[in-house]
Amino acid sequence: METVTIIVPVFNAGPYLEPCLDSILAQTYQQLEIILVNDGSTDGSAQICEDYRAKDPRVRVIHKKVGGSGVGAARNTALPLVTGDYVLFVDNDDWLEETHVESLYRALKEQDADISIGNFTEYIDDRGAFRFHLQGEDYFQKVLTPAEWFDYQYDARQGFSQVFTVPWTKLYKAELFQDIVYPEDEKVEDDYTTWKLYLLADKLVYSHAGTYFHRKRSTSVTKTVDTVQVFPLRSIQERVTILSLIGFDVAAELRAYRWRLQLHRDSLLEAGQMQDYQKCLTLIKILDKWT
Structure with missing residues (x-):
């Protein structure tokens, strides 16, 4: 089996980190390498990372000496250490349906694609409610060229524009990251980077299923920056x-x-x-x- 490397930047994730990591360990696709980059957390997240390393040999932990440098710097720290065939990102307060990796991997292999893209389910943490959730009957799959996928960039329906921009909900061939560097001096780094990976690919496959659960919090980056x-x-x-x-x-x-x-x-x-x-x-x- 081919290995999927899951990269999780960790910074003061509080009570959200364990559910996130549990959902990763419970994936039906088990051939995983899990890299946790602790960005100088001061709330006990570092100990949680160590606990998960002790319980599962697939977990690797990097503790950064200088904390608070951002998710871009955390991803840059992890990418040179990737030994897997594919890369997938998870934010430290989100969680995955147990078939998330397997469904993305299956779609990528069946369509011989370079990037497999899924949608997400949005959870409003302050209200304890889901904003939208795709049902089984909503499912469809499309094979796209990079040019065709760019047509979705400004489509706000069912989260397409956010799906286009964010690094998560995607399984990438690891070779696409050979020269990719995330900006470390910007508050929001994905707008500078994700589109470049699409252009480095030849074929994309999109599956309209929300197997990634994205937690919206009042302290999220997009809520606290201009x-x-x-x-x-x-x-x-x-x-x-x-x-x-x-x-x-x-x-x-x-x-x-x-x-x-x-x-x-x-x-x-x-x-x-x-x-x-x-x-x-x-x-x-x-x-x-x-x-």
Whole structure:
């Protein structure tokens, strides 16, 4: 059997870490390598990592000396240590249906794909309720080229746009990560990275099933950082450039870029950062003139 490496960045996960790790150990696909990167936790998460290493030989633990460096740095720490054939990411407060890895793996192998993508079920922690959950009758599967998958990037229905951006809910061939580096100086790193993995792939398979359970908390990164950090300019500028050079249709990207410019313009003005505000204003004026 081929090995799937599961990478879990860990930072002060509190009561959520054990359910997360239990769901990983209970996977029906058992040929796993589990890398836990403890990012200097101070709440007992480090001990939980050690307890799981002691109980299961598939678990490896890396303790970072400098804590709080972020999930991008944690992933960068883990990726050179991967010995598996495939890579899958799990956030330390989420959990998996027991067939999550097996279903993604089966779809990838059956379709000879490079990345197997699934959807997710969203759980609102503060309310103790699921926002949406895909049922068995909702299931479908599609084989896609990277260009076809980019059509889902701004589709908000049933979480498609979030599925496109996040690193989890996916099984990747490990070789795709050979030169991938997650940014370590950004609050939200996936907008800079996940799309590049799609372009390095030749074939993708999407399975419309929510076997990954994503916990939304009031302390989640996307809840505690500014909206402009969730929708950065530099990442979409890079994306538009690359997609243009390889001949993709960038009309949707350009609309999104204009929207992000307006978002940054308003935020910068409110914050009194006038030079950066004027830079955004100039770009918007140029776009208004020529498009």
